[in-house]
Amino acid sequence: MSGPEVILRVENVTKRFGGVVALNDVTLSVGRGEIVGLIGPNGSGKTTLFNCITGVYKPDRGRVFFMGRDITGLQPHEVAKLGIARTWQKVRPFRNLTVLEAVTTGALLRTDSVEEARKTAVEVLELIGLPREEWGRLGSEITLMEHKLVDLARALATGPQLLLLDEIAAGLRPHEQERLAEVIKKVWSDRGLTIVVVEHVMRFVMSLSKRVVVLHEGRVIAEGPPEEVASNPRVIEAYLGI
Ligand code: ADP
Numbered sequence: 276m277s278g279p280e281v282i283l284r285v286e287n288v289t290k291r292f293g294g295v296v297a298l299n300d301v302t303l304s305v306g307r308g309e310i311v312g313l314i315g316p317n318g319s320g321k322t323t324l325f326n327c328i329t330g331v332y333k334p335d336r337g338r339v340f341f342m343g344r345d346i347t348g349l350q351p352h353e354v355a356k357l358g359i360a361r362t363w364q365k366v367r368p369f370r371n372l373t374v375l376e377a378v379t380t381g382a383l384l385r386t387d388s389v390e391e392a393r394k395t396a397v398e399v400l401e402l403i404g405l406p407r408e409e410w411g412r413l414g415s416e417i418t419l420m421e422h423k424l425v426d427l428a429r430a431l432a433t434g435p436q437l438l439l440l441d442e443i444a445a446g447l448r449p450h451e452q453e454r455l456a457e458v459i460k461k462v463w464s465d466r467g468l469t470i471v472v473v474e475h476v477m478r479f480v481m482s483l484s485k486r487v488v489v490l491h492e493g494r495v496i497a498e499g500p501p502e503e504v505a506s507n508p509r510v511i512e513a514y515l516g517i
Pocket of ligand 1: 295297319321323
């Protein structure tokens with residue numbers, strides 16, 4: 276890939292679960308400052324790829340490089356410390372913590388000082404525009420949309436260079452998805468972040484990314500601008516399952 280510095284490089288990654296080949300020789304690069312969409316039907320390997328990047332799984336074959344450094348096989352907390360943050364497909368409940376406390380736990384990755392972590396949490400919550408009156412609410416008291424914003428805030432509070440969003444728009448209504456896309460764009464430009472967005476909601480990805488990568492049955496089957504990819508016969512076939 277020419278152009279910007281490659282911040283993330285996945286090289287020939289294969290991951291099997293018993294007889295299932297979840298990722299089959301996947302190679303892709305992400306340039307610093309990009310928002311890349313990673314799409315594909317259910318079961319195509321998107322979450323497994325995030326898990327291989329963030330150290331949840333070790334690939335059976337292939338390597339993962341972050342800012343030129345080989346991070347294959349590192350533990351999740353080591354990967355997080357190097358500057359990769361993620362959100363999870365299922366929101367992580369924090370019933371007995373307040374919003375502010377939950378985001379503060381993210382910031383504790385970088386400091387032992389609770390006061391400093393709280394300051395970071397406040398900055399992040401202000402950036403994502405969650406109203407101050409929500410900050411004292413418990414996890415059990417907030418809506419799904421607020422949970423998504425808090426998840427995003429927790430990830431940002433860890434001070435990442437690269438943010439991986441796993442189906443963050445799932446379950447939201449169209450107007451909430453639009454608002455979330457606006458928040459993500461704001462965070463991206465304010466923090467100079469690089470973002471990979473996993474979705475199977477095509478419209479959400481298209482509103483955010485200039486480049487999408489399509490996975491199908493563990494392989495990259497197409498890559499390019501969203502309009503081009505959406506009209507690619509292989510992609511249409513993969514989505515329709517014919
Ligand atoms: P996607 O995120 O695109 O829906 P996944 O990465 O979750 O796809 O899954 C890819 C394939 O790997 C699927 O066939 C899934 O059943 C399988 N898979 C994922 N994680 C595991 C696991 N921990 N154990 C067994 N099979 C898994």
